[in-house]
Amino acid sequence: MLSKILLWSAAALSFAVLIAHEVAGAPMTLPPLSATELPPDIVWLHHFSWHVGSVAIAAMIALFVYTAVRDADPFMAFVASAMSLGFAGLGVGLALWGNEALWGTPAPYVWWPIAILGGLGALTASRPQ
Secondary structure (H helix, E strand, C coil): CHHHHHHHHHHHHHHHHHHHHHHHHHHHHHHHHHCCCCCHHHHHHHHHHHHHHHHHHHHHHHHHHHHHHHCCCCHHHHHHHHHHHHHHHHHHHHHHHCCHHHHHCCCCCCHHHHHHHHHHHHHHCCCCC
């Protein structure tokens, strides 16, 4: 039961991040980038990369939900947690060595709780026999 609560919490927080990423983040990031004098190929690569992040978050949600609903092998939840941990490392790494303005965004912070919730949910899940 605890594992389901943790996995559903990780999925819900991931969903909130996905909505914020697309509804709030995209309009704040993509139009200003399009207004620069960067080559169009670079701007569209950023658009593509932005939405690849959204697809990855949706995959994480699916993996957490699948594990919770199906009482599946927790490996899928570990994969989703590892993805979140990767995003966490990327956010902190880019803030430290790329652009310190990222500290003022959710990027370096939001992924850690998801990785912890998902990881604990996977650790407490019952293993199929």
